[in-house]
Amino acid sequence: MRWSRRHVLDTDDWSAEEIEAVLDTTGAMVEVLSRPVRRAPPLRGRTVVLFFAEASTRTRVSFELAARTLSADVVNISASGSSVEKGESLYDTVRTLQALGGDVVVMRHSSSGAPYFVSERTDAAVINAGDGWHAHPTQGLLDAYTLRGALGDLATKRIVIVGDVVHSRVARSDINTLVPLGATITLSGPPTLMPSAWRCGQSPAGTTYEPDLDRALDGADAVIALRLQKERQEGGLLPSLREYARVWGVTEARVARMRPGAPVMHPGPMNEGVEIDAAVAHGARSLVERQVTNGVAVRMALLYLLVGTPSLEAS
Amino acid sequence: MLLGADDVRRAISRIAHEIVERDRDLSKLAIVGIRSRGDVLAQRLRDAIRSNDNASVPLGSLDITLYRDDLTQIGYAPIVRESALDFSVDDKVVVLVDDVLFTGRTIRAAMDALVDYGRPRAIRLAVLVDRGHRELPIRADFVGKNVPTKASDDVRVHLTEVDGRDEVELIVRERVNA
Numbered sequence: 501m502r503w504s505r506r507h508v509l510d511t512d513d514w515s516a517e518e519i520e521a522v523l524d525t526t527g528a529m530v531e532v533l534s535r536p537v538r539r540a541p542p543l544r545g546r547t548v549v550l551f552f553a554e555a556s557t558r559t560r561v562s563f564e565l566a567a568r569t570l571s572a573d574v575v576n577i578s579a580s581g582s583s584v585e586k587g588e589s590l591y592d593t594v595r596t597l598q599a600l601g602g603d604v605v606v607m608r609h610s611s612s613g614a615p616y617f618v619s620e621r622t623d624a625a626v627i628n629a630g631d632g633w634h635a636h637p638t639q640g641l642l643d644a645y646t647l648r649g650a651l652g653d654l655a656t657k658r659i660v661i662v663g664d665v666v667h668s669r670v671a672r673s674d675i676n677t678l679v680p681l682g683a684t685i686t687l688s689g690p691p692t693l694m695p696s697a698w699r700c701g702q703s704p705a706g707t708t709y710e711p712d713l714d715r716a717l718d719g720a721d722a723v724i725a726l727r728l729q730k731e732r733q734e735g736g737l738l739p740s741l742r743e744y745a746r747v748w749g750v751t752e753a754r755v756a757r758m759r760p761g762a763p764v765m766h767p768g769p770m771n772e773g774v775e776i777d778a779a780v781a782h783g784a785r786s787l788v789e790r791q792v793t794n795g796v797a798v799r800m801a802l803l804y805l806l807v808g809t810p811s812l813e814a815s
Numbered sequence: 816m817l818l819g820a821d822d823v824r825r826a827i828s829r830i831a832h833e834i835v836e837r838d839r840d841l842s843k844l845a846i847v848g849i850r851s852r853g854d855v856l857a858q859r860l861r862d863a864i865r866s867n868d869n870a871s872v873p874l875g876s877l878d879i880t881l882y883r884d885d886l887t888q889i890g891y892a893p894i895v896r897e898s899a900l901d902f903s904v905d906d907k908v909v910v911l912v913d914d915v916l917f918t919g920r921t922i923r924a925a926m927d928a929l930v931d932y933g934r935p936r937a938i939r940l941a942v943l944v945d946r947g948h949r950e951l952p953i954r955a956d957f958v959g960k961n962v963p964t965k966a967s968d969d970v971r972v973h974l975t976e977v978d979g980r981d982e983v984e985l986i987v988r989e990r991v992n993a
Contacts, residue, residue: 501894502891503891503892504891521894524894524896525894525895527897528878528881528895528896528897528898529895530897531897531898531899532881532898535931535932536931536932536933537930537931537932539931540881540882540928540931541881541882541927542880542881542882542883542886545887570881804881804892804895805892806892807886807892808886808889808890808891808892808893
């Protein structure tokens with residue numbers, strides 16, 4: 501397959517073949533990261549702009565490491581301390597990025613759809629590093645890569661995603677990546693934190709909603725616990741964090757309901773003792789650290805694939 | 816046809832002997848093939864050295880895509896495959912293996928990739944076919960067959976493991992005047 505996408509905005513319209521191409525390239529990048537000299541030259545002379553208009557440490561650092569490992573120059577623009585804080589519009593920021601001549605813009609923004617706006621107004625390739633509640637494609641891809649490494653072929657595998665699904669771009673991107681690879685997904689979590697259509701039998705193809713977490717986990721092949729934003733409680737969507745932990749927390753007793761050895765994942769940062777018990781988070785079945793390592797490799801794969809696209813040539 | 820199955824077998828056998836004659840300390844030797852097809856030839860050389868000299872030589876494979884010098888020119892990202900080099904190359908005599916030596920650019924890329932794994936004592940080069948037209952100052956230490964070609968010709972290597980048969984073909988292209 502020849503890669504032909506200019507941008508990575510959302511994986512909702514990707515074919516299984518495209519997803520596989522990224523995962524296969526990721527495998528090669530994992531090997532690069534294991535070498536004594538963790539550096540390869542394909543992005544030499546290219547500039548990657550990291551534009552994070554919403555707080556993030558691990559995703560930004562992961563992209564920065566990915567870009568540097570492929571020998572790109574990296575420019576950081578964060579919301580605090582930049583002209584964004586002084587009231588510059590997104591449009592003006594884009595014009596500035598364009599004038600700086602970045603080849604790739606990696607952006608995180610609190611508004612869903614912001615990366616689309618930018619991609620239509622710049623010559624650079626745009627990678628969405630998380631936009632509002634909408635999508636976080638690199639997280640979906642790294643979760644797929646990590647699960648494939650642990651479980652092999654994902655066809656016939658059943659993955660549980662538990663937590664605050666309605667506000668979760670991670671959940672949406674996991675669904676959009678795992679379902680085309682053949683996995684089925686059981687969503688679980690409080691009804692107040694589930695899109696209303698989804699809890700009424702109209703969840704996306706390949707997914708079902710099971711409010712009882714114990715039942716969702718029975719015989720499952722893996723579980724992904726989502727981060728619970730503590731401010732949801734203040735919004736009246738949760739009675740208390742303690743009750744959430746009791747009913748929806750991923751505990752050792754609950755993990756034991758899955759298939760023997762079934763792994764546990766979390767996109768981080770974790771609220772230990774709320775959505776996941778510390779013993780599970782750091783236990784033998786936890787793939788949380790591998791997710792972080794694989795995240796760098798997935799981002800390297802995307803940077804490599806995008807930098808070869810014609811849009812970056814004199815067009 | 817440039818080489819038939821017997822010619823390929825004899826060339827590999829001869830190169831296996833030459834490698835050992837050149838570097839007698841087999842404990843320092845390593846064979847690394849360049850994907851794809853160089854890795855197949857590398858495996859055959861390793862097997863030949865094992866049966867001739869009863870020595871086990873470490874075997875690796877390199878994908879050089881990330882080190883290509885034309886990534887900005889070809890207009891798409893070629894597929895990168897995983898390299899596999901799970902031994903230290905430090906202080907080893909590494910024999911790089913490829914099917915065809917042409918411009919030398921692949922070998923330049925392979926040497927750049929190899930030194931990211933450590934510091935070999937020496938790097939040598941073994942190829943099944945040397946077809947000339949070098950663009951870089953690179954030469955092979957071990958050659959199956961030297962073949963004079965035109966730059967516009969195509970040399971195709973088929974190997975049983977990948978293509979179902981052992982054969983090297985020369986495909987002559989009439990140059991189309993633009």
